[in-house]
Amino acid sequence: MALPRQRDWGLSRGDVAIFFRKRKPPFESAVHWVFAEDIDASYQELKSLDANIVDPLEKKPWGLRQFTVQDLDGNLFYFHHE
Secondary structure, rough: OOOOOOOOEEEEEOOOEEEEOOOOOOOOOOEEEEEOHHHHHHHHHHOOOOOOOOEEEEEOOOOOOOEEEEOOOOOEEEEEEO
């Protein structure tokens, strides 16, 4: 799976929007934590966009429901909900 191939794109849920941009190396990847009010809808939306979901939606031992997406630059986005 991969994120959409456009250079710039984004998605929104409620009052929050996230925008993505493809960059050229060299760069350092980053880690982002994103609270998702409706974690199931967020997961299904990203899955329908063929996002690179590197860790599927599941309840983690620390109590959060969480999934992880990696973008084309290697940045990790941890989507979570309590």
